[in-house]
Amino acid sequence: MSEPVLVALRGVSFTYEDGPAVLTGLDFEVREGRALALLGRNGSGKTTLMRLLSGGLRPSGGELTVTGLPVRYDRKGLTRLRTTVQLVVQDPDDQLFAASVGQDVSFGPLNLGLSDTEVRARVAEALAALDITALAERPTHLLSYGQRKRTAIAGAVAMRPRVLILDEPTAGLDPDGQERLLATLAGLRERGTTVVMATHDVDLALRWADDAALLTPSGARTGPAAAMLARTDLLAAAGLRLPWGVAAAQLLHRQGVLADPANGPRTPEELAAVTAGPPGGGSGATGAHP
Secondary structure, three states: OOOOEEEEEEEEEEEOOOOOEEEEEEEEEEEOOOOEEEEOOOOOOHHHHHHHHHOOOOOOEEEEEEOOEEOOOOHHHHHHHHOOEEEEOOOHHHOOOOOEHHHHHHHHHHHOOOOHHHHHHHHHHHHHHOOOHHHOOOEHHHOOHHHHHHHHHHHHHOOOOOEEEEEOOOOOOOHHHHHHHHHHHHHHHHOOOEEEEEOOOHHHHHHHOOEEEEEEOOEEEEEEHHHHOOOHHHHHHOOOOOOHHHHHHHHHHHOOOOOOHHHOOOOHHHHHHHHOOOOOHHHOOOOOOO
């Protein structure tokens, strides 16, 4: 991968007070423009890793770097970090606190000391990006769960981070809500935001991510999503199952329908398109992804 590294943990260890080590000697990189899925069993350290990346926690050992420079944990250093990296936690109620949607989204930019004009522009931009402009004056306690999720993400987007980290963003959403959120994330990526998503959903990771990072007892293993999510040894170590798309691709490959299982279907629609091809198309089939 040749994309530049935006944020990295180098040899990082972390131990909570009076507890065992959660992470030891961890190396982890977020590369610009790559949609990265972070996966692992409960207790593997995903939440700790995300908080280390966003500055919510400070490493016990090793260092956090932004564009190659070590982060300093003083006011200036943390402000620089938080204008580069934003974390949205799983439960939006842990993040929302203002009376209205617009007030909540404006909180971060106001704390940067920006002018009123700039704050208004950022809030309008973030609300539009999350498709919640009509909710600007809505009291946050009257929002649906999906609307609260979008408002929490909008608050992070208003900071204009280069890296947006989302902890289980589709959890609790119905299928339509999930599709709308994925479309929103696609729009953010088109605008230049690098997105990291922690998830337990291997099928979603296969469909959405360019790269997958699997947290195992021996550390983080990162690579192209299709290849990583086909590694049954790493999946087992991370407490994860094989994605159905990988299983389907392997079956189609054995039957001669798909030339390269790494280019297999990632959605039911792509599976239908592959299997609807002419009989005997395996010799020339390249799969669902060019």
